[in-house]
Amino acid sequence: MGLTKSEIFTEGQNRIATIAKALGHPARVAIVQHLFKAESCICGELVSEIGLAQPTISQHLKELKQVGLIKGNIEGTSVCYCIDVHAWESIKEVLIGFLDQDVAPGDLCC
């Protein structure tokens, strides 16, 4: 209990859920939007832009990186984070495939 039973779902269902979960926090949405604007991709800039503490931002960046949405590049003392464009395309495909379902013309009861 308290633990998602991933093993009873398909790989596709788990993948959709994992991606959605990574985007299921406003800070991570804000980070992704900021990286797309690419005004700056330095961690410290994200900290001052978004109003959360540095360790918190760092943790969110880690989660986005684990799912593969972003990648980081060390530049001296700072780290530049960017959208992984290739991965983003793949994720887009997965999510849009899920979103584009059409209701079957079967027994609609409501």
Place this chain on the structure above:
Amino acid sequence: MGLTKSEIFTEGQNRIATIAKALGHPARVAIVQHLFKAESCICGELVSEIGLAQPTISQHLKELKQVGLIKGNIEGTSVCYCIDVHAWESIKEVLIGFLDQDVAPGDLCC
């Protein structure tokens, strides 16, 4: 702590995150997929289809309903759940708008 600081984010960011969070569990993904196929939308069918206990499914259905993704219709002793097609279109628009961002041709450092 342990509490998301929604107030420091925009309405749009919170909306994207809320929707994504609702889809951030494989059981809820499976429920939505099943309702789209519309083979059956009765709660009990979802329970036997997905391998989770009835209270657990009921709880996931409640979450999907709170976000407005699905709606339920009482039919005798059972309840028929369906995708809220109107809401789904709106959600699709929000998420696709987010997914369709293009990388700014600025200072790509990675």
Place this chain on the structure above:
DNA sequence: TTGGTATATCGCAATAATACGATTAAATTA
């Protein structure tokens, strides 16, 4: 080498999410 800067990690507190047994509520059926 010493000091400053930037980021990651650790540890912790508080809250949320997941799952399910037990129970309740409501409608149907016998």
Place this chain on the structure above:
DNA sequence: TAATTTAATCGTATTATTGCGATATACCAA
């Protein structure tokens, strides 16, 4: 009415998430 069926809710155990202060690490500059 009594028994059955179906789903929601309650209570609770377990794990996950969120957030941040303190600290560690790594690099640069003087």
